[in-house]
Amino acid sequence: MTLSRTLLRPALALAAVPSLAGCNLLVLNPPGDVAAQQGNLIVVATVLMLLVIVPVIALTLLFAWRYRASNRKATYTPDWDHSTQLELAIWGIPLLIIIALGAVTWISTHLLDPYRPLDRLSAGRPVPEDVQPLEVQVVSLDWKWLFVYPEYGVATVNEMAAPVDRPIRFRLTSSSTMNAFYVPALAGMIYTMPGMETQLNAVMNAPGEYEGFSSHYSGPGFSYMRFRFHGLSDEQFERWIAEAREGGEKLDRLEYLELEKPSEREPVRRFASVDSGLFEAVVNRCVDVDRLCMDQMMAIDAAGGYGLRGIDALAMPRRGDPRRGPFVSAGVCTVDTSPLLPSLPSASAGAASSIGGLQAP
CATH class of the missing domain: 1.10.287 (Helix Hairpins)
Known part of the structure; x- marks a missing residue:
């Protein structure tokens, strides 16, 4: 019985080899x-x-x-060394x-290099001078993908399309955790990170429907973070854009704040219009207008800062959801309690009260 099992396993493995020839x-x-x-x-x-x-x-x-x-005929040379x-x-x-x-x-x-603009569509076919890349702004959400087409003013969730033989310029970011955008048929994976923008240049050379997904674990909904990529002719792509404009909703900032809430198995959604500057607001972490944008904050810091009075604005909780908390650490709000410093004006105290009495360790 043991011998038969020993012989059977290699035989089954060899029998499975021809089936691999049909794999794509x-x-x-x-x-x-x-x-x-x-x-x-x-x-x-x-x-x-x-x-x-x-x-x-x-x-x-x-x-x-x-x-x-x-083997007694093999040469025996025990003194050989070089x-x-x-x-x-x-x-x-x-x-x-x-x-x-x-x-x-x-x-x-x-x-x-994913940041390098394409100089060819395929081997022996340079990019025509009159062809402009299709810009697609990509936001990885928990746990879904948002695609914005600024040239056409539409957006989609868990679905994207592009014309065949037209360069695509992706601008990518994330709403919360680091992720990885990957369409194996199109190009290698590229990471998305909150507060940062990455880029990818690619082109699809054959029509069809292809799979895209997240290739970096990002939480419990990671397994379902997939989307369909459609390679279309120019006429089909124009019809796809028209369908999005006809049957879609409006993606404004409030709708985006709802969309970015964690959800799994999100169906395909289309938006007929998109607020201008939405992607830049996502990158700068200030889709909510009550939040100070990162580029503004860095400009303030570069100019010397607002001093203690500026802490009051930074300590405001996020609009509509006070549980999200302020944007400064507790240590900033308790400077006036340090025994090494004299008592300071009420700005830091006001910031501490707006946070809810957080104390530094």
Whole structure:
């Protein structure tokens, strides 16, 4: 019984190998030019490394068989200790491969920089001078994706579309936690972070429907943080935009504050209009008009700050939800209690009372 099981497992494994021939390895054969170049880079790097790995494995098996204990014909040279030719092969070949890998990596890192504007649609097809990239503003929410098309004034949730053979310029940020935007058919993944903007340039070269998702764990709804990417012709894309304008809602700041609340399995939604400057407000963490934008705060700090009087404005709780708390730490609000400093004006005390009596440790 044990012998039959031992023979059965390898037989089943070998029987499953032919079924892999029908698999569509999208990462190595994607329809997007940027993803295709990245796939080629994986293949080139793998082949270069196999130039060392395959001979080492083959020689290991050969030596084990040739110098087995039962082989009395093998040459026995116990005093042998050096071979210049062997040393050159052992060190020279891997060194050449490392140099080749370094050159390929350096070149591809610059050519495939996600911030670098595209100079070609595919191999042998440069980007026409009269073609402007499609700008798509992406916000990763808990746990859904928001796509804003500023050129057309529409937005969608968990669905995006782009014309085939038109460069796409993504501007990406996050509402709360760090995430990773990834459409395997289009390009490599790019991270989204709150309070920061990242960029990605890509192009889709074949029509179809492709999957996009978050490739970085971000909480309990992470598994359902997926969306559909539609590669469309120019006419189909115009119809898609028209449908969004006809049947969608309005995405203003108040609607966004509702949308950013955590939710799972969010259905596809379309917005017929979007408040101008919404994406910049998300990046600067001030969609709520009662909050001070980060760029404004940095400009104030660069100019010397507002002093203690400025703390009162910063200590206001978020509009509509006082549980969200203020924007300054408790330590800022208890400067006047320090035994090393004289009593200060009421600004810091007012800030402390607005926070709810928080005390520094």
